[in-house]
Amino acid sequence: MSKITLKEISKILGISTSTVSKALKNYSDINVDTKIRVQELAKKHNYTPNAFAQSLRSRETKIIGILVPELVHHFFSSIIDGAINEAEKHGYLVIVLQSHESYEDEIKQLKLLVDKNIDGIMLSLSDKTVKYDHIRTIINEGMPVVLFDKITHLIDCPKVIIDDRKAAFSATEHLIKTGCKKIAHITGPLKPKTTIDRFMGYKIALETYNMPFNKTLIYTSENLSFEDGYNLAGQIMAEHPDIDGIFAFIDPVAIGVLKRLKEDKIKVPKQVSIIGFSNWFMSRTTSPALTTIDQPGYQIGRNAFQLLLKNLNHKREGKPFTSETVEIPTSVIIRQSTRAIMAPVI
Amino acid sequence: MSKITLKEISKILGISTSTVSKALKNYSDINVDTKIRVQELAKKHNYTPNAFAQSLRSRETKIIGILVPELVHHFFSSIIDGAINEAEKHGYLVIVLQSHESYEDEIKQLKLLVDKNIDGIMLSLSDKTVKYDHIRTIINEGMPVVLFDKITHLIDCPKVIIDDRKAAFSATEHLIKTGCKKIAHITGPLKPKTTIDRFMGYKIALETYNMPFNKTLIYTSENLSFEDGYNLAGQIMAEHPDIDGIFAFIDPVAIGVLKRLKEDKIKVPKQVSIIGFSNWFMSRTTSPALTTIDQPGYQIGRNAFQLLLKNLNHKREGKPFTSETVEIPTSVIIRQSTRAIMAPVI
DNA sequence: ATGAAAGCGCTAACAC
């Protein structure tokens, strides 16, 4: 019981395929009776148009691709969630691909998508990517592309970002406002823009509040892992026993820190406050629950698709692509790993 | 600079499209010189075949769909990770869709996939799904389908599962072997097979070790959330202060329990041992780290794709579908929320 | 060794 085609319907009804096609689309120049007969028969046989044939003509697949560094990651899977749901509302399906933080894979995966003639691409750059010609080429060939989260301003296209610098500023500011005097920062791998932005946010916050910046208070986590946080916490407290605040690049690192401090009987937040970044699911399950920065992944995905859709439509209408940048606001999620904000002295 | 077509190449070279097509595919009956000329020109112009046209002829998209209840979930995103990577190896792309645990959505999403003429479907049932005709219909119409994790034996197709009963047995057994005498079980929503299987595993383990089964030790978490675990832990300890072991349906619930017991100054594992299920990322970050059951999501995804591929090939060759069931072994991940196994008394 | 032609299913311009 394979699918019925337009041709078969037309044969059964003794009319032409074009009439059937038009009848199904409710064209105004088709006799109402004919329309009804066609539509009823189509329904009866569960007619659905052949997507290949439609695509071959329309040059559209109603499929888009999304390429992220890693799928198994709360932040990215939230983004994909948002993108898929928004896409579905507009009749688009989403192919998901991963670059595994590899430049070569990024190129390879993009090629797969382009070759499949999908309608557009949502992309978060791998940390290794420092050249962008592979992406520019795709855009120049007419493929709508939207960058999100891991972006570069060196590509001219729509972008959805959070302001890492601003967010890191807020995180550091929160530590300062809750009374921390000596704050360490655990940063990430050198290259990516996010690393630099978060570091800058930390630094600027210190400056803004007239606190000394001390290079030895910067620690680097290469893997951004729970284990890294655990180990670095030991090192930090050994080298700077008077630390009273730690701003970690990302939640798992912060949670590693938390665990180590607890094991070393260092009170959190009484002696040392900890703030993370990303609001991973688990951050609210720790004891004490982790204060962190919320990066609304779902919204990023949603917005990124909306920008893509705009250009999908522009392309259809022959208009040039837009290249606006949307910033999604972050917020400090205050939990128990930092102290209460002190009432200002009046 | 849009894409070059076979026809254009043939025109440039003054030969026919069929020759070009064959030359590109290295057919043996094409003159070597011609082949070289064609292949070089194709390379020069970056020729890639039009996927629609190919699909229209071959009836294949080289795209499969995967439908899961929720994407933002460590277990399911691991499965998808495995599926995507395995699919890519074999030249397939993967469309990801979610049913959000809704029967209606499951039907709707499956229809989207079928209408797109994708080659096959990997499916994990929603908890609400209790009728299976929508899936049987799809299979009967010739679509290769593989079920994984949330499955039913009432559908005849390949399946990849873990044995929840066996796993739950091991979990309970581990508690027993580490000296627990009165073990509570936090179960999940009533209907799904996994709930029943894990409950049965718990019950059978008690029987096997000659421990009394007590109905009042069964607690239900409707949302399987961290908060549920937190609240139920309070209730459990109030109603049964002499409990010394808790087997929770899933890690977040177990972690909620952990947090509550800690707040109530109940020592884990000294007074109460806790074992979770699923080995979520965060379970190794708690203090004490959570003992749990590892469900290897990546492998499930991989295996499910492999089974699908088998039937994709069977379909192409006109052979009937297979319907084997593959069981992926689970294991107890021993951490600090349960006591050390006691040496047997000799 | 090469090419002509048909056809996959659908759409739309154009004719009647």
Added chain:
DNA sequence: GTGTTAGCGCTTTCAT
């Protein structure tokens, strides 16, 4: 109102 026809790009059979 309805039908004819051409064509989207590719593959494959069958002639030559």
